[in-house]
Amino acid sequence: MPFIDLEENLRELEAQGLLRSRRILESAQGAHVTVDGQAYLAFCSNDYLGLAAHPALVDAACQGAVQYGVGAGASHLIIGHTAAHHQLETELAQFLQQDAALLFSTGYMANLGIVSALMGRNDLVLADKLNHASLNDAAQLSRARLVRYNHLDLGHLERSLATASERKKLVVTDAVFSMDGDIAPLPALLALCERYDAYLLVDDAHGFGVLGEQGRGILEHFGVDSPRLIYMATLGKAAGVFGAFVAGNASLIQTLMQGARTYIYTTAFPPLLAVALRASLRLFREEAWRREHLRELIADLKHYLRTECWQLLPSETPIQPLLVGGNKEAVALSDALRSRGILVPVIRPPTVPKGQARLRISLSAAHSKDDVRKLAETLNALAAER
Numbered sequence: 010m011p012f013i014d015l016e017e018n019l020r021e022l023e024a025q026g027l028l029r030s031r032r033i034l035e036s037a038q039g040a041h042v043t044v045d046g047q048a049y050l051a052f053c054s055n056d057y058l059g060l061a062a063h064p065a066l067v068d069a070a071c072q073g074a075v076q077y078g079v080g081a082g083a084s085h086l087i088i089g090h091t092a093a094h095h096q097l098e099t100e101l102a103q104f105l106q107q108d109a110a111l112l113f114s115t116g117y118m119a120n121l122g123i124v125s126a127l128m129g130r131n132d133l134v135l136a137d138k139l140n141h142a143s144l145n146d147a148a149q150l151s152r153a154r155l156v157r158y159n160h161l162d163l164g165h166l167e168r169s170l171a172t173a174s175e176r177k178k179l180v181v182t183d184a185v186f187s188m189d190g191d192i193a194p195l196p197a198l199l200a201l202c203e204r205y206d207a208y209l210l211v212d213d214a215h216g217f218g219v220l221g222e223q224g225r226g227i228l229e230h231f232g233v234d235s236p237r238l239i240y241m242a243t244l245g246k247a248a249g250v251f252g253a254f255v256a257g258n259a260s261l262i263q264t265l266m267q268g269a270r271t272y273i274y275t276t277a278f279p280p281l282l283a284v285a286l287r288a289s290l291r292l293f294r295e296e297a298w299r300r301e302h303l304r305e306l307i308a309d310l311k312h313y314l315r316t317e318c319w320q321l322l323p324s325e326t327p328i329q330p331l332l333v334g335g336n337k338e339a340v341a342l343s344d345a346l347r348s349r350g351i352l353v354p355v356i357r358p359p360t361v362p363k364g365q366a367r368l369r370i371s372l373s374a375a376h377s378k379d380d381v382r383k384l385a386e387t388l389n390a391l392a393a394e395r
């Protein structure tokens with residue numbers, strides 16, 4: 010029988026409580042969604058500013074479709090690079106106070122493209138152990154030697170840098186760790202990179218739009234910049250649309266445009282999305298209250314949740330993980346919330362280390378204070394029942 014081994018593997022996954030399944034979203038993304046025919050209060054998305062269904066973005070996308078049609082029709086280097094993409098790149102570079110920016114179709118592809126274009130067989134990539142999977146895959150694709158240092162362990166990183174024989178070195182880190190919500194100490198990482206002559210790639214997927222007064226992400230949060238910094242962020246999270254970009258000095262951007270295979274050998278993303286993204290950048294500026302409201306919601310969750318019953322990981326970002334431990338216990342808690350009309354996703358190994366299954370509560374400016382209070386009170390009631 011063909012595929013019998015696959016079936017065995019699937020049964021094994023199921024037995025371990027690791028089999029994933031998809032729910033069907035029938036509404037727009039937002040705080041209140043319809044899933045599989047039911048209305049829920051949801052804390053699942055990365056739409057941190059609540060822009061994914063914002064009318065200004067919807068309008069911009071429609072106008073973009075009228076002007077450019079739906080498909081880009083070609084890669085950027087052939088004829089898919091529209092004025093909308095080009096203006097978006099210029100605006101991203103200005104916003105981040107960098108020389109230039111380059112759009113990629115997804116964050117996953119950006120990371121693969123950046124690391125494999127810059128690094129090769131005789132080079133060294135040093136990566137935080139809790140980095141996003143795309144950064145690890147990127148390092149493997151580059152064929153550089155990969156050292157994964159313990160999460161935020163700068164001593165471990167420094168020893169690896171100090172003993173490296175490779176001339177070309179790249180440190181890669183999430184800015185905000187996607188399953189923990191903690192923030193990488195960018196100034197200290199940059200200082201090490203300067204000391205040992207390494208580049209630093211920072212993946213700000215969860216910080217861009219969220220951190221800093223103006224939403225310029227981790228760069229603004231720490232007020233740092235450096236010529237050895239390679240900044241990338243995604244556009245499908247706080248920016249509410251789709252895509253990703255890298256920003257930095259002109260020769261870096263030119264090198265990636267010439268050499269990043271996930272840039273060259275793929276269709277440009279639809280120009281209407283670039284038009285929508287220009288509207289997002291405008292809203293970062295014009296609706297700064299969204300970041301302020303988000304900060305209040307984060308404080309409210311910590312205030313209302315009974316911390317003697319529930320352990321939130323230390324995080325000042327909208328990613329507020331509730332540590333449970335076992336896979337089945339985490340699934341049971343998520344199920345209990347769901348039966349009370351609240352969706353919070355379970356994150357299990359291998360996305361997080363074994364024994365650290367958790368609910369990943371993700372807050373958004375689309376939530377009201379009542380929404381967050383309801384989540385905390387429902388969790389408190391469930392703790393009392395245990």
Ligand SMILES: *Cc1c(COP(=O)(O)O)cnc(C)c1O
Pocket residue numbers: 114115116117118120141143183187212214215243244245252253
């Ligand atoms: C989501 C994410 C990515 C991937 O971005 P996509 O645009 O969804 O492909 C990369 N890095 C981190 C840290 C992420 O959270």
